[in-house]
Amino acid sequence: MRVPESIFRKIKRLPGVLWALVALIVFFGISGKGFFTAYNLINICKQGSILVIVSMGTTLAILTAGIDLSTGSVLTLSGVTVGLLIHSGSPISVAILAGLGVGALCGLINGYLIAHLKFHHFIATFGMMGIAQGIALAVTQGAVVPGFDAAFRKLGDGTIFGLPVPVVVALLVVVATSIALYRTRWGAHVYAVGGSEQVAAWSGINTRRVKLAVYVLSGLFAAIAGVVLTARMNSASPIAGAGYEFDAIAAVIIGGTPFEGGRGGIVGTVIGAAVISTLKNGLNIIGLPTPWQITIIGFMITVAIVLDVLYQMRKDRVAS
Amino acid sequence: MLKDRGEPILQLRGITKSFPGVRALDGVDFDLREGEVHVLLGENGAGKSTLMKVLAGVYLPDSGEILLHGKPVSIRNPRDAERLGISIIHQEFNLLPWRSVAANIFLGREPVKGGVAALVDFEFMRRESEKILHTLGLGIDPDTLVKDLGVAQKQMVEVAKALAIDSRILIMDEPTATLTSREIDHLFRKIRELTSRGVSIVYISHRLDEISRIGHRVTVLRDGKYVGTVPVQEATVDRVVPMMVGRKIEQLYQRTCRKPGEEALSVKGLTRKGRFYDCSLTVRCGEIVGLAGLVGAGRTELARAIFGVDPYDSGEIRVFGSLMTQRSPSHSVQVGMGLLPEDRKGEGLALMLPLKDNVVQASLRRLFPTGLVSPRVESSVAAGYVEELRIATPTVMKIAKFLSGGTQQKVVLAKWLCSHCRVLLFDEPTRGIDVGAKAEIYRLMDEEARKGAAILMISSELPELLGMADRILVMHEGRIVKEFSRDEATQEAIIRYAMGKGDDSSASA
Numbered sequence: 001m002r003v004p005e006s007i008f009r010k011i012k013r014l015p016g017v018l019w020a021l022v023a024l025i026v027f028f029g030i031s032g033k034g035f036f037t038a039y040n041l042i043n044i045c046k047q048g049s050i051l052v053i054v055s056m057g058t059t060l061a062i063l064t065a066g067i068d069l070s071t072g073s074v075l076t077l078s079g080v081t082v083g084l085l086i087h088s089g090s091p092i093s094v095a096i097l098a099g100l101g102v103g104a105l106c107g108l109i110n111g112y113l114i115a116h117l118k119f120h121h122f123i124a125t126f127g128m129m130g131i132a133q134g135i136a137l138a139v140t141q142g143a144v145v146p147g148f149d150a151a152f153r154k155l156g157d158g159t160i161f162g163l164p165v166p167v168v169v170a171l172l173v174v175v176a177t178s179i180a181l182y183r184t185r186w187g188a189h190v191y192a193v194g195g196s197e198q199v200a201a202w203s204g205i206n207t208r209r210v211k212l213a214v215y216v217l218s219g220l221f222a223a224i225a226g227v228v229l230t231a232r233m234n235s236a237s238p239i240a241g242a243g244y245e246f247d248a249i250a251a252v253i254i255g256g257t258p259f260e261g262g263r264g265g266i267v268g269t270v271i272g273a274a275v276i277s278t279l280k281n282g283l284n285i286i287g288l289p290t291p292w293q294i295t296i297i298g299f300m301i302t303v304a305i306v307l308d309v310l311y312q313m314r315k316d317r318v319a320s
Numbered sequence: 321m322l323k324d325r326g327e328p329i330l331q332l333r334g335i336t337k338s339f340p341g342v343r344a345l346d347g348v349d350f351d352l353r354e355g356e357v358h359v360l361l362g363e364n365g366a367g368k369s370t371l372m373k374v375l376a377g378v379y380l381p382d383s384g385e386i387l388l389h390g391k392p393v394s395i396r397n398p399r400d401a402e403r404l405g406i407s408i409i410h411q412e413f414n415l416l417p418w419r420s421v422a423a424n425i426f427l428g429r430e431p432v433k434g435g436v437a438a439l440v441d442f443e444f445m446r447r448e449s450e451k452i453l454h455t456l457g458l459g460i461d462p463d464t465l466v467k468d469l470g471v472a473q474k475q476m477v478e479v480a481k482a483l484a485i486d487s488r489i490l491i492m493d494e495p496t497a498t499l500t501s502r503e504i505d506h507l508f509r510k511i512r513e514l515t516s517r518g519v520s521i522v523y524i525s526h527r528l529d530e531i532s533r534i535g536h537r538v539t540v541l542r543d544g545k546y547v548g549t550v551p552v553q554e555a556t557v558d559r560v561v562p563m564m565v566g567r568k569i570e571q572l573y574q575r576t577c578r579k580p581g582e583e584a585l586s587v588k589g590l591t592r593k594g595r596f597y598d599c600s601l602t603v604r605c606g607e608i609v610g611l612a613g614l615v616g617a618g619r620t621e622l623a624r625a626i627f628g629v630d631p632y633d634s635g636e637i638r639v640f641g642s643l644m645t646q647r648s649p650s651h652s653v654q655v656g657m658g659l660l661p662e663d664r665k666g667e668g669l670a671l672m673l674p675l676k677d678n679v680v681q682a683s684l685r686r687l688f689p690t691g692l693v694s695p696r697v698e699s700s701v702a703a704g705y706v707e708e709l710r711i712a713t714p715t716v717m718k719i720a721k722f723l724s725g726g727t728q729q730k731v732v733l734a735k736w737l738c739s740h741c742r743v744l745l746f747d748e749p750t751r752g753i754d755v756g757a758k759a760e761i762y763r764l765m766d767e768e769a770r771k772g773a774a775i776l777m778i779s780s781e782l783p784e785l786l787g788m789a790d791r792i793l794v795m796h797e798g799r800i801v802k803e804f805s806r807d808e809a810t811q812e813a814i815i816r817y818a819m820g821k822g823d824d825s826s827a828s829a
């Protein structure tokens with residue numbers, strides 16, 4: 001009784017962006033030649049997986065009323081780390097762990113600056129965005145690290161139970177985040193910190209630890225995305241992650257988690273990421289160049305925010 | 321009623337706490353017995369809330385000790401207070417609007433199921449919340465989001481939160497400030513139930529009429545100092561008010577000129593649906609008009625609409641006879657109207673800017689018509705006001721954030737004087753300001769009125785209204801329900817109208 005009811009309520013609370021996704025799929029299904037092929041749909045899922053993984057961390061940061069601008073650069077740096085280590089002869093597992101470690105470390109630095117040294121989240125992660133990007137360019141001397149053996153490439157184009165590995169990894173990240181956010185104390189505290197840091201602190205919540213963990217996870221997720229992307233592309237480019245922070249933030253906002261923090265969640269973000277991936281893919285198919293794709297995504301962010309504000313205003317008016 | 325309720329369970333000894341520029345608490349003593357409601361009384365800024373925040377672990381005292389059951393304890397953070405069974409219900413609600421009632425009740429101590437993952441036991445939270453809400457006689461669904469609750473319900477959620485951790489000591493900071501009389505009756509019933517179960521309550525208030533209904537003992541603070549404790553039977557107005565205000569009451573308020581001139585501000589039938597309805601008022605030059613009412617009566621909203629910050633649906637505003645056609649603060653300033661907002665730090669001052677920039681902020685067009693700004697002129701203009709208003713600052717370059725509350729208020733006033741505003745809207749002009757600085761603000765208000773300013777003063781402090789205003793308007797639920805002349809007005813009458821019980825045909829929204 002309880003469970004279906006609460007699921008129904010959750011569906012009711014889903015952002016209207018779900019309908020935007022349906023509309024996009026229908027639109028491209030009709031107008032885009034080759035959109036509705038199995039190959040293309042799987043491709044969207046693979047592309048979307050990377051974005052979903054990154055945007056889980058971004059959701060956490062925005063839920064605490066913070067932000068992580070460094071995810072794209074951290075993704076790049078982790079991918080480059082893995083690529084270079086594999087080429088220098090490290091075992092794949094060691095290389096991957098090192099890549100993830102680099103991402104988590106970047107997140108730890110962000111988190112420490114924000115939670116303990118009271119840096120503004122924008123400043124701390126903006127700085128990290130430059131630092132990680134710069135290091136990635138420096139260690140590769142600006143060149144792409146190409147070509148890996150089949151074992152590593154499996155992470156990008158292999159399948160598990162018929163599902164592409166990137167999709168499986170994204171699912172695992174989403175499930176893990178969902179449990180952490182909706183089923184643990186820590187998750188409740190993420191919402192509390194975003195809702196009101198003072199209320200959280202006065203309720204005895206260790207707000208610093210909550211924020212530190214949020215940024216470590218955001219860095220770690222970016223790194224996971226970096227590893228998967230490197231395998232998928234069969235190369236580690238020092239600009240591979242550029243723009244991912246923009247898409248991830250867009251996915252969160254379009255998915256109904258506002259910048260004020262304290263409300264929203266990852267279901268909306270997954271849909272938001274799906275909208276962006278579908279949009280990019282579809283626009284490619286109908287031949288709209290990348291600059292216009294970016295413009296349209298930017299436009300969608302604005303529309304999403306306007307709709308959210310209007311929706312809240314209407315709800316408040318009904319309530320009063 | 322038991323006169324002596326046994327040994328004190330909680331004792332505070334010589335608590336001292338200073339903030340930059342203010343000694344908020346100065347060697348305060350306080351004790352609490354089991355099952356009693358101990359009223360903490362004092363004017364705004366007397367130190368009541370600060371003392372309780374020390375007890376709740378929000379502030380660390382500079383010196384003094386806290387004894388619980390006779391043993392010294394240290395309360396370094398809210399968690400310590402919670403562990404010792406002390407809960408505080410803040411004036412501003414300490415709730416997360418976008419989370420459920422259950423999540424708020426268990427915030428910071430969510431119960432976990434056993435097992436490896438230690439997942440939150442939502443079922444338990446819901447059940448327990450329901451149980452606690454039920455004992456409080458509340459039929460709220462624990463899944464409701466707090467933002468969808470009414471004020472009184474939010475308050476009871478705060479109480480539920482305290483009960484959920486089995487608090488033995490409950491601090492309530494002006495719990496009735498925003499409640500209706502029926503909600504107050506309900507709250508008082510709940511308080512009696514709690515005390516009969518041995519819960520001790522510190523009840524902060526400055527409403528004298530409530531005390532005899534609910535309290536056992538009354539302790540009075542004044543200017544951060546302990547004045548005395550009396551049993552509630554002896555806590556008559558005649559006894560307690562002098563303790564609260566000291567002997568300075570006559571000198572505190574200075575009001576000299578009483579010859580109103582031409583009509584400066586005229587508001588007719590101003591309405592903003594849901595906030596205020598059909599409000600009409602006039603303020604003449606040289607006049608101070610008070611605007612009384614409970615929190616939430618719509619006074620601030622009215623002032624903001626007059627100033628042009630908020631919109632209104634119908635009605636008209638005239639300043640010196642000319643109709644205000646543009647609704648914007650910038651237009652208001654041009655015609656000579658200034659607002660000294662309730663939230664001084666958020667809306668009145670640019671906190672990170674030097675004093676001089678704040679003073680000239682509304683006068684840049686007047687002072688520098690060419691568009692080129694001269695810091696030298698700014699400084700000399702600001703220095704003039706520093707001298708005129710006796711603003712306590714070493715230099716005009718002092719950053720506004722580091723000035724004391726009273727000095728900040730003077731800077732906001734200087735800003736409007738500098739822009740040659742003759743219609744001044746004061747919203748709670750002395751909130752959070754110590755008594756000495758208050759007297760200064762009153763002196764300045766009087767002086768400006770004498771020089772011909774028209775002043776509309778919103779205040780929740782009745783003595784201040786009675787002391788300063790030539791006429792007092794009372795708002796209740798968005799309507800101006802009564803006007804008193806200076807001679808007619810009494811505290812009791814104002815309170816009666818403010819609570820909507822002025823006469824039989826009182827307005828109800």
